Amino acid sequence: MNGKPVIQVDAKTIVNFASNFSHKMLCDGLTFSSGSACAYSCAFCYVPDLMRKNPHRIANPEDHVEHVIRRLRPVEVLRGQLLFKNGRPKFSDPADQRVIYASPLVDVAANMDLVRETIEICRTILELTGWHIRLLSKSNLLPKVAEALAEHRERMIFGVSTGTLDDDLAKAYEQGAPKVSKRIESLRWLQENGFRTFGMICPSLPLRDETDYRDFAESCAEELRTARCEHVWAEVINVRGESMVRTCAALRAAGFADEANRLERVSTDKVAWEEYARRTFEAHARVYGAQPGKLRFLQYVNKASRPYWESKQETGAVLL
Numbered sequence: 001m002n003g004k005p006v007i008q009v010d011a012k013t014i015v016n017f018a019s020n021f022s023h024k025m026l027c028d029g030l031t032f033s034s035g036s037a038c039a040y041s042c043a044f045c046y047v048p049d050l051m052r053k054n055p056h057r058i059a060n061p062e063d064h065v066e067h068v069i070r071r072l073r074p075v076e077v078l079r080g081q082l083l084f085k086n087g088r089p090k091f092s093d094p095a096d097q098r099v100i101y102a103s104p105l106v107d108v109a110a111n112m113d114l115v116r117e118t119i120e121i122c123r124t125i126l127e128l129t130g131w132h133i134r135l136l137s138k139s140n141l142l143p144k145v146a147e148a149l150a151e152h153r154e155r156m157i158f159g160v161s162t163g164t165l166d167d168d169l170a171k172a173y174e175q176g177a178p179k180v181s182k183r184i185e186s187l188r189w190l191q192e193n194g195f196r197t198f199g200m201i202c203p204s205l206p207l208r209d210e211t212d213y214r215d216f217a218e219s220c221a222e223e224l225r226t227a228r229c230e231h232v233w234a235e236v237i238n239v240r241g242e243s244m245v246r247t248c249a250a251l252r253a254a255g256f257a258d259e260a261n262r263l264e265r266v267s268t269d270k271v272a273w274e275e276y277a278r279r280t281f282e283a284h285a286r287v288y289g290a291q292p293g294k295l296r297f298l299q300y301v302n303k304a305s306r307p308y309w310e311s312k313q314e315t316g317a318v319l320l
């Protein structure tokens with residue numbers, strides 16, 4: 001699949017009812033995933049390191065990147081989670097409009113097979129619950145999902161993620177994912193056809209100076225037409241484990257030495273890291289200042305940085 005060998009695994013669950021993604025305000029604690037290793041191969045992806053403790057792990061994180069892991073019979077497993085043994089739905093209260101998010105582990109629309117699988121899973125959730133569904137993807141195929149579920153458009157929310165507007169830069173560290181320009185085109189199609197959308201400006205790299213940060217935030221708002229989005233998430237690049245090494249190597253290999261140097265510098269210098277996060281936040285907050293509640297800037301904090309970020313909660317900082 002997408003050039004990678006596929007491993008199929010038995011899984012007991014598709015839905016996680018107690019996910020930490022509620023802290024990111026992406027959902028109400030509900031997520032679903034029909035896979036455990038993505039068809040894309042982003043250098044910064046945290047999933048291979050996260051999966052070290054997961055039953056669907058592959059021994060080495062590098063090997064994890066090399067495979068697609070799909071869960072067998074996802075719709076059947078899902079139905080088992082949403083129905084009582086007598087076939088009655090467990091979550092049929094129409095007032096229960098919690099948001100479920102997908103996917104915390106894989107891209108939901110990385111090819112047409114996955115698009116079809118995602119449609120079937122969403123249909124089942126829409127049929128058996130009152131939940132709303134938030135789908136995030138790096139694909140340009142979300143409109144296919146939207147078209148198939150158009151009658152439920154008021155319960156579907158779509159977003160594409162990108163931390164840069166530069167196709168070549170994205171290609172360097174989001175290996176296998178469609179061009180950013182194609183993703184943006186698909187987001188605009190969704191907006192123009194009356195679907196609910198959200199922005200996801202992440203993970204964004206360190207830039208040269210204040211002016212570049214401001215230009216970046218403004219260009220993202222313009223290109224993603226964030227005025228039409230319900231919310232806008234943004235985040236700096238939070239590299240974990242080997243993902244920092246992979247990301248810098250990928251940037252260098254593609255000729256983005258300045259970007260790699262800046263990333264390396266902030267990753268080894270706590271003061272520079274904090275400055276990078278604050279400049280990124282402040283540039284986005286400036287754009288969304290007149291739209292209270294729109295920006296959701298995700299930021300990991302520590303004891304020293306907490307007071308600054310707490311003081312920015314009203315303007316969009318979400319503390320992790």
Ligand code: SF4
Pocket residue numbers: 038039040041042044045046047104105106107138
């Ligand atoms: S699309 Fe998401 S899950 Fe897939 S490789 Fe990229 S960061 Fe990881």
